[in-house]
Amino acid sequence: MTLRHIAVIDVGKTNAKLALVNAGTLNEIAVVTRPNTVRPGPPYPHFDLEGHWAFFRDGLAAFHRDHGIDAISVTTHGAAAVLLDAGRNLAAPMLDYEHELPDSGYDALRPPFAETGSPRLPCGLNLGAQLHWLLxxxxxxxxxxxxxxxxxxxxxxxxxxxxxxxxxxGCHTDLWNPWEGRFSSLVDRLGLTGKLAPARRSSDTLGLVRDGLGLPCVPVACGIHDSNASLLPHVLGRTGAFSVVSTGTWVVAMAVDGAKVDLDPTQDVLVNVNALGRPVPSARFMGGREYEVVRNGGDPATTSADSATVLRDGTVMLSPQEWTRQPATQGQRMVALGHYLALMTKTCLDRIGARGPAIVEGPFARNRDYLSMLAAVHGEVEIATSATGTSIGAALLFADRTTPPATRPVAVDNAPALRDHAARWHRRKDTACA
Structure with a gap:
């Protein structure tokens, strides 16, 4: 059977999205979204699973009516799981990973970084910590x-x-051993042996859409973590060393065939697992969230004059709360923000030994100031010339494509000035950490 249209359920931390992807062109031909609003509780901050389910069912039915659906794939943010009871109803609401968990003795229970490639992260970003607290x-x-x-x-x-x-x-859960491809010792310690569902490859077909949903009886893929969905098209089609920078609420840098470096779990460095089951050194920061905080609803547009002024005046953003000087205009603020996000990205790439081109996916691939600074300090930076990202990567779980997405290199005219600016940023950061 030739697949023409693949529907993708794509749940990010900020929005839930349903996309219909043309399997031949890998273009999104229809998209609908809804906010992924966190309900405050009781009993704790959690997600509106039933609201999402109604949205997905209605959207899938409309897609099939208007275009036809041949398969369904799924991608979501990480640090998330759902607990079901014996009747297959929710055993507890799905916890928001940003909820600050009280000390429950988890640190004494979790396996070491050497076993899991998973650093200890705040709140519920380690899925094992969520499960321990809930259970x-x-x-x-x-x-x-x-x-x-x-x-x-x-x-x-x-x-x-x-x-x-x-x-x-393999997404900093503490539940997986990425080098041996099996559950970690934590699963047994949490009493979840036999309860944590079997591990499958992302591209495995779980089955057909069941009866009674009012949806077409089409195959459904097992599904994939969203950052790995962005990585997948390049893993399938590229050879040699490269990295992918997936941007959204999180900026996640993932190195393929990078240099051997000592990974430091105290620096938000971890080992992800790609769709082929292979370990991928990764590092990240919450760049999209920082972008929205600093933008504060203002105009994101910048001009060449804004960039020149920022470089001339040495306006450096060290963190969302700390600047060497306050920008005079919104445009200058957005330029300095783009530079900061690029330098944080470069820091992540260095921490994981990234070599070769860095391919930027997501919203920051449209941010001129971010791309210019990253190209100035990293060297090779590419962006896709056609639609890519999480929904396209998830669709590729079905569309057996081996040609990597077309990309174009990022050109930068004032690299020396940008590198001088980056050196100023590093000096101030080093001083602040001393």
């Missing part, structure tokens, strides 16, 4: 019969087949 409630522990990572929750609702996937398990 300390004896009623939740007694109810929990199944644990699904988040992409597979939606795949299960479509097919009735339970699974986890290697990319979601």
């Amino acid at each position: 300390r409630d004896p009623e939740v522990a007694a109810r929990t019969a199944h644990v699904l990572t988040y992409p597979q929750y939606w795949a299960w609702r479509l097919t009735g087949v339970m699974a986890t996937d290697v990319t979601s398990l």
Whole structure:
């Protein structure tokens, strides 16, 4: 059967999206979104799973009516899982990973970085910490019969087949050993052996859409972690060393065939697992969130004059709260913000031994100031010439494409001035950390 249209459920931290991807051109031909609003509780901040489900069902039905659907794929943010009881109802609401968890003794329980490639992260960013905290409630522990990572929750609702996937398990969960390709020792320590659904490759077909949903009976892929969805088109089609910088709420740098470096788990460095099951050194920071905080609803546009003024005056953003001097205009503020985000990205690339071109995906691929600074300090930077990103990568779980997306190099005219500016940033950062 030739696949023409692949529907993708794409849940980011900020928005839930449903896209219909043309399997031949890898273009999105229809997109609908809704906010991924966090409900404040009780019992704790959690996500509106039923609201999303109604949105996805309605959207899938409309896509099939208007265009036809041949397959469905799923991608979501990481640090997320859903607990089900024996009747396959929610055993507990799905916890927001940004919720600050009280000390529950988890640090004494979690395996070392050498076993999991997972650093200790704040709040619930280690999925194991979420599960430990939730399961300390004896009623939740007694109810929990199944644990699904988040992409597979939606795949299960479509097919009735339970699974986890290697990319979601390999996303700083503490639950996976990326070098041996198996569950870590934490799964047994949490009492989840036999409850955490079996690990599958992201591209595995779980089954067909079950009856009773009012949807076409089409195959559904197991699903993939969103940063790995951005990485997948390049993993399938490129050879040699390269890195992918996936930008959104998080900026995630992932190095393929990079230099051997000692990974420092105290610097938000970790080992992801790609869709082929292979370890991928990665580093990240919450760049999209910082962008919105600093922009504060203002005009994002910048001019060449704004850039020249920032470089001339030495306006450097060290963090969202700290500047060498306050910008005189919104345009200058946005230029300095772009520079800061690029220098933070370069820091991430250096931490994971990235070599070769850095391919920027997502919103920052349209940010001229970000791209210019990153190209000045990293050397080779590329952006896609056609649609890429999480939905396209998830569609590729079905569309067996081996040609990498076309990219173009980022040209920079004032590289020496930008590198001088970057050196100023590093001197101030080093001084602040001394």
